[in-house]
Amino acid sequence: MNLDKKFFSTSRIAALSDGIFAIAMTLLVLNISIPDSELVKQIGLLEALNGQIQEFISYFLSFFLLGIFWIIQHKQMNVIEQTDSTYIWLNILLLLFICLIPFSSSLQSDFINNPISSAIFNGNMLIIGICFLINWMYATKNHKLIPKDYSNNNIVRGKMNVLIFIFVTIAATIFGLFAPEYSGMVYILVPILKAIIK
Numbered sequence: 001m002n003l004d005k006k007f008f009s010t011s012r013i014a015a016l017s018d019g020i021f022a023i024a025m026t027l028l029v030l031n032i033s034i035p036d037s038e039l040v041k042q043i044g045l046l047e048a049l050n051g052q053i054q055e056f057i058s059y060f061l062s063f064f065l066l067g068i069f070w071i072i073q074h075k076q077m078n079v080i081e082q083t084d085s086t087y088i089w090l091n092i093l094l095l096l097f098i099c100l101i102p103f104s105s106s107l108q109s110d111f112i113n114n115p116i117s118s119a120i121f122n123g124n125m126l127i128i129g130i131c132f133l134i135n136w137m138y139a140t141k142n143h144k145l146i147p148k149d150y151s152n153n154n155i156v157r158g159k160m161n162v163l164i165f166i167f168v169t170i171a172a173t174i175f176g177l178f179a180p181e182y183s184g185m186v187y188i189l190v191p192i193l194k195a196i197i198k
Contacts, residue, residue, distance in 0.1 A: 007082040007145075013091050014077050014099040020095050021070045027102040028062050031055055031109055058109035061184045062101055065125060068190060069098065072162060073134050079158070080145045087138060087145060100124055110186075118176030118183050122169055131164040136162060164193045 007018075024094045032055045048113035073094075104124040111117035139145040140155045176183030 007084055008088070010077055010080055010083050013083060013088060017073055017077075017091065017095060020098055021066060021073075023048055025063055025066050028059050028066075028105060031102065031106040032059055054112050054191075055109050057184065058105050058112075061187065062105040065187060066098070066101060068165065069128060069132070072165070075161075076132070076136055076139070076158065079147075079150060079154075080139050081147055082145055084145070087135065090131065090135050094128065094135065097124060097128045097131065109169055112181045115177050115180045118180035119173060122173040122176055122183060126144060126166065126169045126173060129162060129169050133159070133162045133166065160197060161194065164197065165190055168193065 023158060032052065035045065035052065040048050101124060104121040107117045108121040136158055140150075140158070146155075167185060171189070172183045172186035175186050
């Protein structure tokens with residue numbers, strides 16, 4: 001067994017990442033509580049569910065963002081043909097903040113009008129975006145972990161995809177300082193900008 005092996009297969013990173021993304025996505029639904037039975041008797045089920053609309057909005061937004069993150073990582077891992085210890089630890093750092101999404105999402109849902117909860121949620125998203133950017137820059141620098149014939153144009157395109165998300169996240173963070181209850185709507189710009197710049 002060669003303990004000094006410098007490069008490794010990416011399959012273990014992909015497997016761990018898929019599992020963590022699946023768990024994080026599943027945990028999001030636990031932030032949606034079942035309406036209290038006494039409240040339902042008083043105002044009806046439909047009205048009780050209407051009172052939880054923010055929980056549903058937070059769930060859909062966070063699931064949407066996790067989907068974006070999974071797609072970004074999936075595209076990056078399809079290009080990266082090998083990994084090393086540094087890249088493995090960079091991915092572990094990324095997954096640390098992916099796991100935090102159910103918490104930051106729940107916090108934002110419970111304190112929707114609070115700029116601090118908005119800053120924590122958007123800050124969580126920003127750190128993840130930065131982690132993706134660092135991962136991509138590390139893997140593609142001098143074609144370290146990617147095929148030697150992978151074009152520089154494609155490297156720049158991959159970088160731009162992450163920068164778009166970072167730009168939108170910064171905008172959402174700033175917007176959240178003044179209107180935290182609407183900051184999540186800013187993320188609608190991600191697919192729009194990607195379609196324009198593509």
